[in-house]
Amino acid sequence: MSSIWDRPEPGTRKPRHSREQIAAAALAIADREGFDAVSMRRVAEEVGAGTMTLYHYVRTKADLIDLMDDAIMGEVLIPDGELPATWRAAMRMIACSSHAAFLRHPWALRAMTDSNGGPNGLRHFEQSLAAVASLEIDTRAKLELMGIVDDYVFGYVFRSAEVTAALTARATDELIEGLLPHFELQIRSGDYPHIQALFGDADTRQTWELIVDVMTAESRFEQGLDLLLDGIEAKLAGGGAWSSAG
Amino acid sequence: MSSIWDRPEPGTRKPRHSREQIAAAALAIADREGFDAVSMRRVAEEVGAGTMTLYHYVRTKADLIDLMDDAIMGEVLIPDGELPATWRAAMRMIACSSHAAFLRHPWALRAMTDSNGGPNGLRHFEQSLAAVASLEIDTRAKLELMGIVDDYVFGYVFRSAEVTAALTARATDELIEGLLPHFELQIRSGDYPHIQALFGDADTRQTWELIVDVMTAESRFEQGLDLLLDGIEAKLAGGGAWSSAG
DNA sequence: TAAGCTAGCGGTACACTGTACGAATGTCAA
């Protein structure tokens, strides 16, 4: 019912561990061995405690994941005083910082599903509000603007994490090799004229590498972000007010 | 190693079930009881077979999920001949269709992690290529453009699915009620001036409802999509070529 | 200092998961 942030750590008698330590251990395991390797037994082993001991610091595994998520959100935060003054530069910096943090922990997005948002999440929200504070649009419009940029950032991170996961599982070559046979067969059927054209003039393998390259290229993130900010800026400068739904 | 799409269904002797039937059963369970309820035992029960029987139609559970994913991608496809001629209208229609399909199955994105892409995924790729075919930019730029729009779509769907999941678990009121105490406490600390300002003039509860409303409002999707397309259009019209990274 | 309370620890057990193995059953070709 009540989230973990409402309940105090145990502490009247000196506990052997701490939430920070446990979260850090879980994070280390996730980074090293993947998110699926994070089990209560594995984390307990990592901190040198019995499995059930963890349940004195954390009510459920979901709570532990909340702790991990908030640690990630901590990495997203912009250090005090470094947030640019203009809304565009500020939003851009926040977006890039999020991007960087999630690239360091590709499993994080998957873990984030049904997280409730801890203190660092709140601080992140505060910073985003600060970024758009100077804009002269109503509150709803500010929230919408923040949401739209977040949508893009999360989408990029989500999709790039997908590819990253697939690539770390197998090597690029092996992955392409595995997909090729079935793929070529389909293409030759003639049902996919545009894909056929795409692969037409060049070597099949070369085109595949181009696709993987585009998907994983970091440049695409800033490219798309700037295009989106262009669109927002144009709308804001366009005299007509931000068109709210309500 | 090889994906499910490469191996034929069992069939020389009349099998009692089919991949379609099994995938449909799994989909029904996911829609009705949530993605986590989809277990091999549960699906087998649904189709009226022994648990291990499923393994004659599917090599692993991951394969079954691939089947489910491809069914969803089938819902995303634009019917033959209905794809608009201009790139912008076409991309917009594909994006909206994706949006709609994933709203119908909020669990689908979570299931999609490390899916390998089946026939309907390929058809979707074909349609996206068709949408940007008329543009006079090089292949890489086309792929980048498609990727950027997909990033946005996935991001919106991901974040809205998060909120949707939280809201179906508890009622909106109950959710807000649960978060309020801890939240108000934090706000009063003075560390969050912008959030404090946001909640300042109005009733706390009212502002919360505004936030939830903005997050879940479907209008935000098309709003952001149009802004992104504005940015892309401006760049394309700007004379200067699409700035590729390579 | 001694007694006792209890916070913190963790072993055992249970219901659940995916799936390897192999025995039983059914259906076809000969």
Added chain:
DNA sequence: TTGACATTCGTACAGTGTACCGCTAGCTTA
């Protein structure tokens, strides 16, 4: 009818999260 083998599925095992409960160590009070 007989063999071959595709199809079905019961059993078993290693893994998961966590409820329950006994134990021990350290603080508080007498």
